[in-house]
Amino acid sequence: MAETNLSIAGLRAGYGSLDILNGIDLEVPQGQFVALMGPNGAGKSTLLKTLYGMTTVKGGTIRWQGRDIAGLASREILAQGVSFVPQGRCNFPLMTVDENLQMAAYTLRDAKVKSDRDYVYELFPILKKRRATIAGNMSGGEQQLLEVAMAVLQRPRILLVDEPSVGLSPAAIGIVFDELLRINAMGQTILLVEQNTKKAMEVAQRAVILRLGQVIWDGKPAEISHDELGELFMTGKMRGETEAQH
Ligand SMILES: Nc1ncnc2c1ncn2[C@@H]1O[C@H](COP(=O)(O)OP(=O)(O)O)[C@@H](O)[C@H]1O
Numbered sequence: 001m002a003e004t005n006l007s008i009a010g011l012r013a014g015y016g017s018l019d020i021l022n023g024i025d026l027e028v029p030q031g032q033f034v035a036l037m038g039p040n041g042a043g044k045s046t047l048l049k050t051l052y053g054m055t056t057v058k059g060g061t062i063r064w065q066g067r068d069i070a071g072l073a074s075r076e077i078l079a080q081g082v083s084f085v086p087q088g089r090c091n092f093p094l095m096t097v098d099e100n101l102q103m104a105a106y107t108l109r110d111a112k113v114k115s116d117r118d119y120v121y122e123l124f125p126i127l128k129k130r131r132a133t134i135a136g137n138m139s140g141g142e143q144q145l146l147e148v149a150m151a152v153l154q155r156p157r158i159l160l161v162d163e164p165s166v167g168l169s170p171a172a173i174g175i176v177f178d179e180l181l182r183i184n185a186m187g188q189t190i191l192l193v194e195q196n197t198k199k200a201m202e203v204a205q206r207a208v209i210l211r212l213g214q215v216i217w218d219g220k221p222a223e224i225s226h227d228e229l230g231e232l233f234m235t236g237k238m239r240g241e242t243e244a245q246h
Pocket residue numbers: 015018020038039040041042043044045046047
């Protein structure tokens with residue numbers, strides 16, 4: 001059985017006095033590609049931000065490689081091998097791909113800048129071809145890939161990615177997801193938040209559905225139909241389930 005790398009138990013977190021996560025339990029074995037889904041406002045982004053030390057933890061534990069990282073600062077969490085790709089584009093659009101990667105390495109205060117860029121180029125040949133291109137002139141898919149690459153510079157043991165497909169064309173989404181699949185096949189553990197449920201179910205080995213800050217479904221994508229998924233999003237219940245069962 002695969003080693004469990006990330007073990008979240010009874011996690012409660014939010015913003016100041018506002019509670020958003022209401023007792024999350026989730027175990028992610030090393031190497032797994034997990035899609036985190038659920039309706040808007042379910043707490044998906046909050047969960048990723050909490051894993052990365054960007055919210056207020058109220059209770060529970062986040063054991064990462066045997067150590068509780070709940071409440072640590074982002075920098076300390078990053079140093080433990082957790083990288084986060086937040087939603088939206090945050091590259092430097094007037095700089096080249098190479099300069100962007102250099103900037104990302106600089107903010108990580110990484111001495112191995114050159115070797116790390118080479119590592120990223122080996123991993124993503126698409127970006128290598130584009131190394132002298134101004135980031136803002138690339139396609140949306142390539143720009144999103146650059147965001148992922150900037151996080152991968154750190155050689156994370158787990159990659160947290162928040163909605164990389166937002167605003168991208170189907171072709172661009174294809175590029176990003178193909179590359180995520182490829183690095184997962186090389187052993188990269190990925191926790192992906194995705195609204196594009198169809199795409200997420202295609203690539204992920206496991207789907208975890210959040211609603212109102214709790215996990216309401218956890219299983220293999222093949223075990224749930226698209227219709228059932230929609231219903232679960234809306235009602236929080238599986239088809240056939242009645243109020244009396246709750
Ligand atoms: N920085 C913040 N301060 C206060 N409330 C926030 C903040 N970010 C998100 N929220 C609230 O937390 C809830 C969950 O948001 P979020 O985790 O972004 O949901 P999702 O990513 O599932 O759509 C929402 O009600 C949202 O309004």
